[in-house]
Amino acid sequence: MPFISGRRTGRRGPRRYTRRDLVVLGALLGLPVLLDLAIVWGPTLASVALSFTSWDGIGDIEWVGTRNYVNLFTNYPQFWPAARHNLLWLAFLGLVATPFGLLLAVLIDRGVRFSRFYQSTLYMPVVLSLAVVGFISQLVFSRDQGALNAVLGDTDSPTDWLGDPDLNIWMILLAAAWRHTGYVMILYLAGLKAVDPSLKEAAAIDGASEAQTFFRVTFPTLRPVNVIVGVITVIESLRAFDIVYAVNHGRNGLELLSVLVTDNIIGEASRIGFGSAIAVVLLTVSLGFVVTYLVQELRGEKDR
Amino acid sequence: MTATQAAPARPAPSAPVTARRRLRPGRLGVHAFLMAVSLAFLAPLLLAVYASLRPYDETSEHGYFSLPRHLSLDYYRQAFTDSGMTKYFVNTMIIAIPGVLVTLFLASFVAFALARLKMRGGLVLLMLFTAGNLLPQQVIVTPLYVVFNRIPLPYWMSDSMTMFDSYWAVVLVQIGFQLGFCVFVLANFMRTLPKEILEAAVVDGAGVWTQFWRITLPLCRPALAALGTLQFTWMYNDFLWALVFISDGDKLPITSALNNLRGQFFTDYNLLAAGSVIVALPTLIVFLLLQRHFIAGLTLGSGKG
Numbered sequence: 001m002p003f004i005s006g007r008r009t010g011r012r013g014p015r016r017y018t019r020r021d022l023v024v025l026g027a028l029l030g031l032p033v034l035l036d037l038a039i040v041w042g043p044t045l046a047s048v049a050l051s052f053t054s055w056d057g058i059g060d061i062e063w064v065g066t067r068n069y070v071n072l073f074t075n076y077p078q079f080w081p082a083a084r085h086n087l088l089w090l091a092f093l094g095l096v097a098t099p100f101g102l103l104l105a106v107l108i109d110r111g112v113r114f115s116r117f118y119q120s121t122l123y124m125p126v127v128l129s130l131a132v133v134g135f136i137s138q139l140v141f142s143r144d145q146g147a148l149n150a151v152l153g154d155t156d157s158p159t160d161w162l163g164d165p166d167l168n169i170w171m172i173l174l175a176a177a178w179r180h181t182g183y184v185m186i187l188y189l190a191g192l193k194a195v196d197p198s199l200k201e202a203a204a205i206d207g208a209s210e211a212q213t214f215f216r217v218t219f220p221t222l223r224p225v226n227v228i229v230g231v232i233t234v235i236e237s238l239r240a241f242d243i244v245y246a247v248n249h250g251r252n253g254l255e256l257l258s259v260l261v262t263d264n265i266i267g268e269a270s271r272i273g274f275g276s277a278i279a280v281v282l283l284t285v286s287l288g289f290v291v292t293y294l295v296q297e298l299r300g301e302k303d304r
Numbered sequence: 305m306t307a308t309q310a311a312p313a314r315p316a317p318s319a320p321v322t323a324r325r326r327l328r329p330g331r332l333g334v335h336a337f338l339m340a341v342s343l344a345f346l347a348p349l350l351l352a353v354y355a356s357l358r359p360y361d362e363t364s365e366h367g368y369f370s371l372p373r374h375l376s377l378d379y380y381r382q383a384f385t386d387s388g389m390t391k392y393f394v395n396t397m398i399i400a401i402p403g404v405l406v407t408l409f410l411a412s413f414v415a416f417a418l419a420r421l422k423m424r425g426g427l428v429l430l431m432l433f434t435a436g437n438l439l440p441q442q443v444i445v446t447p448l449y450v451v452f453n454r455i456p457l458p459y460w461m462s463d464s465m466t467m468f469d470s471y472w473a474v475v476l477v478q479i480g481f482q483l484g485f486c487v488f489v490l491a492n493f494m495r496t497l498p499k500e501i502l503e504a505a506v507v508d509g510a511g512v513w514t515q516f517w518r519i520t521l522p523l524c525r526p527a528l529a530a531l532g533t534l535q536f537t538w539m540y541n542d543f544l545w546a547l548v549f550i551s552d553g554d555k556l557p558i559t560s561a562l563n564n565l566r567g568q569f570f571t572d573y574n575l576l577a578a579g580s581v582i583v584a585l586p587t588l589i590v591f592l593l594l595q596r597h598f599i600a601g602l603t604l605g606s607g608k609g
Contacts, residue, residue, distance in 0.1 A: 021512040029417050032410040032483055033429070039444065039480025040436035046447035057450060104341065107334050114335075120595065121342040124349070127591040127598070128584050129541035129559045135580045136348045139355055139368060139573060147351050150367040178345065183602075190603035231438065239440050242543040246563070261442040265449055266548060276446050283443045290438045294431055 044283065051276040058270075068277035079278070082255040085169055089176065089256075090237035097177035098233055101184025106214065108185070109192040119189065123182040130179070134246025137175040138162065165253025172243055172254060180236065184229055191225035192218070227296055234289045238282055257282050349584075356380070356578035363574060379578035387565055387575075389558065389582055396557040398471050399546070400539040403478040404532055410479070411486030411531075412524060416516045418487070419494035420502060430491060437484030445548055448477060452549060464552065473549040474557075478539050486531055489601070493527040494520060530601030533594045537587050558583050 017025065054064045072079050104122060108115045125133065140147050141161035149158045162168045195218055203213040241258040244250040250259030257278055264275030355368050357375045383389045414433065418426045455467035462470030497520070505519045521528075546560040553564065565572075565579045591598055 018511060024511070024513045024516075025417065025421075028410070028413040032414045032487075033432075035410070035476070035480045036433055036436055036483055039448070039477055040439065040484070041432070043444035043447035043451075044439060047443050050446065057453075104338070107338060110334070112331065112334055112338065114338075118338045118342050120592070122345055123599075124588065124591065125345060127537055127541075127587045129543060129587070131541075131543045131559045131562055132580045132584050135562060135576050136352050139351055139577055140348055142573065145363055145367045145573065147347075147368045150370070178348070182345070186599055186602055190599070235438055235440070239442075241442070245543070245547075258440065258442045261445070262544075262548065265446050272446055272450065279440075279443045279446060282440045286438065286440055286443075290435050293438070294435055297434070298427070298431070 047276045047279050047283070050273055051280045053273040055273045056270050057265075057272045064273070068274050071274070072277050072281070078255050078260055082257045082260050083281075085255060086237060086240065086257050088169065089173065089240050090234060092173045093177060093180050093233050093237055094230075097180040098184050098229060100177070101181040101229075102188050104181065105185045105188035105192055109189060119186075123186055125179045126182045126186070128179065130242030131246040133175050133179055134172075134243040137171065137243070138247060141171045162247060163252070168247075168253045172247065175243055176236075176240065180233070183232065187225055187229055187232075188222065191222045195221050227293060231289060231293045235286060238286050352577045352580050352584075355574050356581050358574060360572050360574050379575050380582065382575060383565065383578050383582055387561075387579070389561075389579070391554065392556060392558040392561040395471075395555055395561075396540055396559070399474050399478065399557055400536055403475050403482070403539045404535045406475075407479045407482050407486055407535060408528055408532060411483050412490050412521060412528065413516060414483070414487045415490030415494055416520050419491045420515070420520065421512070430487065433484040433487040435484070437481065437488070441481070441544055444481075445544070448473075449548055468549060469551045469555070471555065474545050477545050477549065478542065482535055482538065486535065489531055490524065490527055493524060497523050526597075526600065529594075530597040533590060533597040534601035537590060537598075540587060 050061075051068055052063060052065060053061050054067070055061045104118075108118055112118075128136075138146075143149065143158050143160040143163060146161065148161060152159075159167070161171045199217050199221065200213055203217045208216065239258060240256055241250075241262070244254040244256055244259060245262075248254060250256055250263075261275050261278045261282070264271045264278065351368060354372075355363060356379050357377070358372055359374055359376070359378070362373055363370075414429070417423060418430050449468070452468040452473045453466060456465060457467055457470060457472065459465060462472060464470055467473050501523075502515060502519055505515055510519065540557075541559060542557070543559050546557045550556055550560070553561075556564070562576070562579050562583055565576050
């Protein structure tokens with residue numbers, strides 16, 4: 001169904017607004033815009049500016065150029081592990097959880113019986129708070145009483161799934177994927193429902209196998225959903241915070257960039273300049289993806 | 305065992321019985337796979353419920369994965385009486401209810417202006433809101449923390465006398481941050497509404513407010529219901545804002561307060577499990593009751609990060 005867009009109509013002469021209209025517009029448009037600028041964009045710019053200072057939140061703001069960044073990259077032992085964990089998070093959600101969600105969506109979309117039950121169950125973790133996901137994962141992975149060790153029957157030398165710094169990030173990733181898979185599945189399910197069935201029929205008549213039909217015909221038409229899922233995956237991996245914070249405050253193998261930012265500002269050191277530098281690293285990475293996404297949106301907007 | 309299994313209201317497998325198909329081996333495999341995955345997804349939740357019903361001594365001796373000897377709701381009583389979950393629950397409502405209402409109201413007007421009034425620069429504004437919602441929270445948290453510490457508020461508004469450590473800070477940030485997503489979704493939705501109704505109203509001399517409140521908004525009810533459900537869950541589930549902007553433990557919302565159930569030297573995980581179930585229950589109920597809206601909200605705009 002083509003969208004009826006206002007853009008094509010052009011200007012039919014300037015529309016007149018009464019004084020009352022202007023007041024309503026000014027107040028109800030001005031307030032949200034101001035709020036957005038004050039809460040989101042102002043602080044973003046301030047973060048960038050503060051990242052070039054050595055401010056501690058109380059004394060004078062001293063300009064130190066790129067010293068924070070130099071320190072961050074060369075002199076701050078937590079930084080690279082944290083960055084690596086964020087990348088790992090992205091890779092795991094992108095290469096494991098997302099394809100898995102797509103697979104589930106495809107299977108459910110084939111109209112199997114009980115599909116409503118599957119759909120609800122798989123989606124259920126998504127409504128949970130990430131903090132709750134963190135606490136539940138402690139029940140599963142705890143060393144002495146956890147369900148996983150009980151299932152494995154490993155009582156002599158139990159594995160400390162969340163305490164071992166080489167291992168725990170993978171367990172946390174499983175917990176994160178538990179939630180991410182359902183999210184991706186719902187988005188793809190909606191996308192798949194919107195695919196024109198005649199496309200598939202045409203492909204079938206042409207003798208395409210089911211796999212061919214999916215990869216050559218269905219998947220390309222899912223492009224808008226792919227873009228959205230991609231953005232969500234990236235943003236979610238960069239924002240990751242709650243789960244590790246609920247498990248052990250992001251220490252001992254669970255460092256993440258977001259945790260480092262939080263530690264530097266509400267920690268005792270209150271190194272606001274330095275914390276901002278870490279935040280700016282996060283911002284730079286995410287802006288790359290956000291801009292790509294917006295360009296896509298903009299193009300779609302023009303096509304309408 | 306059976307008692308605990310039945311506890312979380314599972315959606316009845318209300319299979320819309322379409323034409324009866326023969327079960328081919330391939331189909332059977334798909335069912336086996338989906339059923340296995342579904343059970344694996346449910347298992348952690350069931351485990352939390354199960355653990356919360358059992359005393360600490362028992363699980364510490366036999367592990368979580370053992371047959372029950374005692375089942376009781378003691379931990380729930382403890383969570384409510386000793387740890388004051390009721391208070392935290394009220395705190396969450398103080399934040400989430402105004403948050404959702406104001407966000408929806410402001411966002412729907414912005415979306416209306418962007419989608420219906422064809423203003424110059426509308427696209428830039430839409431991008432500004434959408435991109436704002438996609439930034440990592442950590443990028444904006446530092447300056448807000450500093451600024452909120454410096455904004456004095458009268459005592460009747462905040463007993464800490466500053467914006468920091470008050471609900472105002474959390475509510476405001478929630479609204480500011482979620483506006484972007486709602487504007488994006490609602491603008492997309494309003495574009496699909498028939499224009500003729502609005503044009504007729506304009507011919508009749510309706511002002512901007514009437515066009516918005518009387519004509520457009522009633523048509524947006526499905527989108528607003530979907531967004532409201534979604535936003536409520538998100539604000540309810542939020543963890544970071546309160547953690548950073550609230551220092552008084554008594555003002556914490558319920559998700560952030562969960563940490564308090566953890567003792568300083570000793571953690572009773574069964575109590576924590578009960579706490580997790582209590583925190584999860586409202587969102588699960590909302591989800592099961594309003595599932596349709598929930599999914600509609602996500603797929604309507606699905607630009608959420």
